[in-house]
Amino acid sequence: MQAISELFLPDSKLAKTLPGFAPRAAQTEMAAAVARALDGKQQLVVEAETGTGKTYAYLVPVLMNDGKAIISTGTKNLQEQLFHRDLPALRDAIAPKKVVALLKGRSNYLCLHRMKQATAHSGELNKTVQSQLVDVRRWAQRTDDGDIGSLSLLQEDAEVLPQVTSTADNCLGRDCPDYEDCYVVKARKRALEADLVVVNHHLFFADMVLKDVGFGELIPEAAAVIFDEAHQLPDIASQYFGESVSSRQLQELAHELKVLYLTELKDLKQLDKAADKLLAGLRDWRLVFPADAQKGNWRQYSQQPKVQDAAAQVTEQLEFLQEVIKSSLGRHQDLDQAYDRCVQGVSKWQQLQATDRTGFSFWFETTVRQVTLHQTPLRVADKFGGYLRESNMSWIFTSATLAVGDDFSHFTGQLGLEQAATLSLPSPFDFAGQALLCMPRYLPQPHERSMQDALLDLITQVLDANRNGGTFVLFTSHRMLQSIAVTLSAVIDRPLFVQGTTSKRELLNEFIAAGNGVLLGTSSFWEGVDVRGDALRCVIIDKLPFASPDDPLLQARVEDCKLRGVDAFAQVQLPQAVITLKQGAGRLIRDAQDKGVLFICDQRLVSKGYGGLFLSSLPAMPRTRSVPLALQFLRDLDQHNSIESAAEKLVTEESRV
Known part of the structure; x- marks a missing residue:
């Protein structure tokens, strides 16, 4: 335990070898807790808010531990970031002999057999696919790992990809004539031989329920599993157990x-x-x-x-x-x-x-x-929780958003984590000095027709005040996003980026490069997006992110709660909405130097009793209902006025909500 803490001291090996590394008390506390869980084969749930440094807090104990470990991330993008950016330097500094491997699902690797089949029958393909197939064949001659993600000439949804990749359904396995050269087989062999394997949640559960034959032998060999972005697990587990x-x-x-x-x-x-x-x-x-x-x-x-x-x-x-x-x-x-x-x-x-x-x-x-x-x-707690209890492994679950207020029971109950220790670590950022939460007065109710015009008016005011900074507008529905996008494109004079017009990665890169762009996004931009500095000074959320009442899975869960005599709103709808709002709000402040305003355009935050639960789950930033004050906060950032003067205005001109 002492050795782990020593690695996070100001004069430690990490501080000397990793650029920008700085000791953080919360990071050290989390690392010590992870080390205890690894040593004791325990379950641990950690909510580590933005800026805590949770990635190093679990990587350091894992690298220092003797057993094989699997790290599972929420998305393939995070998986690649962890493997290519965070792990190499850290491993070289403290555990250079550790072997690490990246493993994706089979559809992410070139299938030589299917590529040959597609080439043989290329005359039956349309012109676009034929052209893409030429690019694939050229790339195939120089790739070492067959990872389609490195094929930069093609878009993520290129038509040719299903023709040159395999699925669990159409893979021939050992009967394939190209089995010995198969990139999936090679990737899995590397994973089996590695000390640390980086996967994603979908791949983990595909293996766990034995839907992807040939990978199922990996998990039983591990001594520990660490889930990053663990808030996604209940829904993903439900998919794979169905x-x-x-x-x-x-x-x-x-x-x-x-x-x-x-x-x-x-x-x-x-x-x-x-x-x-x-x-x-x-x-x-x-x-x-x-x-x-x-x-x-x-x-x-x-x-x-x-x-x-x-x-x-x-x-x-x-x-x-x-x-x-x-x-x-x-x-x-x-x-x-x-x-x-x-x-x-x-x-x-x-x-x-x-x-x-x-x-x-x-x-x-x-x-x-x-x-x-x-x-x-409707429930995976029995199956997943039973799996954990029967295993002789350590299980670590971490995310910036797992608790509702200070309560972890919604998350632990969904997954059956009856034996888990919990730890909540606040962000080290100075939200009181860096950010402002505005809940505008006089807005219509979210369901009223006039809400769209009111939201559009607010967005244009914000853009006028935030001339030199970027703005996210996060929606809970595609319909509202598209309606606002059509009108907004005709009235603003700055770069507008709309989800769905290109890939998420490209859209984000162009938004950051613009410096003062406006990005309209729905669910996929509420999490896993990291924009720092002036490129993102303002986040506008159109309404509280309750799941659509028409969602069939939600309907079934609500009906199940009724049958069990449980309050479905309190047990299902409200906790999930709180966690989602925390994710969306977390896009604003990503660095100790970031400054900005969060607008939540939903009167229910102050008019409904449950509004207090949402507010208590958000970072402790000053709050106002005055749009002019919030706009002045943004103008002050443009004019390089001190953030303290803006905060002082709030104290003198309006009491906190």
Whole structure:
């Protein structure tokens, strides 16, 4: 324990070798707590607010510990940042002999077999995909690890990527002719041999529930698992403990069978016919759903006669395809593998049609062309908590947002962490001097029609005051975002960045480069975004982020609470909204030198009794209801006036709310 604390002293090895390293009391406290949990094979939950330095606080004890460890992050971007930026210098400084590895899901790696297949059948691809395939083949000649993320010529959603990567469904495994050169196999071999493996939450749970064959042997070998951005875990765990089936999966199967008929099994005309029937049935299936992309309650929607008829047609076509494939088993390895996928597809499809089972939410989501059916368990605490209790491992959960007020029970209860110690560490930033929270007076209620015009008026006032700084406007709905974007683009004279117009990473880079840009974003920009300095001086949140009452998973959880005699608002809706608001508010102050204003445009913060719970969960910054005072705060930043003078005005001109 003493050795861990000594590494965080002003004259320590870390201070001497890592640029910009400075001792922080909260960081040292967290590192000591993590070290105790590792030594005692314990569960630990740590809320470490922005600026605590939680990454080093768990990396240092892990690197100093003898056992194998897995670190799981919330996103692939954070995973790469941790592996490429944070880990190398730290490992070199304190544990140079430790072997570290980065492991992503299989769809992030080039599949040599599928690339060769796509090349052989390139004449059947459209011009865009053909051009992208040329770029992939050139890159394939020089890549060492096959990580698609390093293929910078292509966008993240390039059409060619499904053609040159594999999934758990279509991977041939050891039967693949390119198995010995497989990049996924090589990456997993490196992970098995490493002392420290960096994964992401989706990959971790895919392994945990054995959905991704071949990776399941990694977790049992670990002595410790550390979850960063752990607030995401309950929802992700629910996805992986459930089931889903998409029309896209079934369409890909049918298309691959048609290619197999055209190239390898030309005498199997019945195979081509069965695949065409399934494709036609899936097109009809999409037409019984609304044209716009949306989510809905599948248990209710499935009761419509037209939906039942379309589903019955797909069932019949799937079973017909299964029989056709079965009659020719043994003729080709790709056909044999397709049979297994077809059997699984039939099973899942039939399971998702039986919506009378309790304990699950049945819901659907659509895109322009696809429909996905989901069966999601309402509670994962028993399964996940039981898994932890049976393991002889240390489990560390950390995030800037885990508690509601000072209470961790919402998070620990969702995951069944009955034996976890908890620790709350406040931010070292001077929020009282660096930031201001404004809750504007006289705004309409969030549901009122006039709210959009009022919000637009506030945004334009803010932009006029924040001339030389950047502004985030965070929305709880895409509809409001798009409406504001259309009007705002016609009335402002500075760079406007709208979520969805390009990739998140590119949008963020362009926003930072602009210096005084305006970024409109929804859920994906409420967390995992780090913009420092004048590039982000103001964050505007349109309303409290309660989940949509139409969300089918929320509806099912609310109904489950009613059946158990529990207050669904207090137990489900309110805690999740508090944690989400903390994430959004956390975008503003990311550094000890950052200064800015947070606007929350929702009267319920002061008019409803639960508003106090939201406010008590936010950093302790001065509060005002006066928009002119908040705008003057921003102007003072532009004029390089002292932040103290702005704070003094608040004290003298208006009492704190």
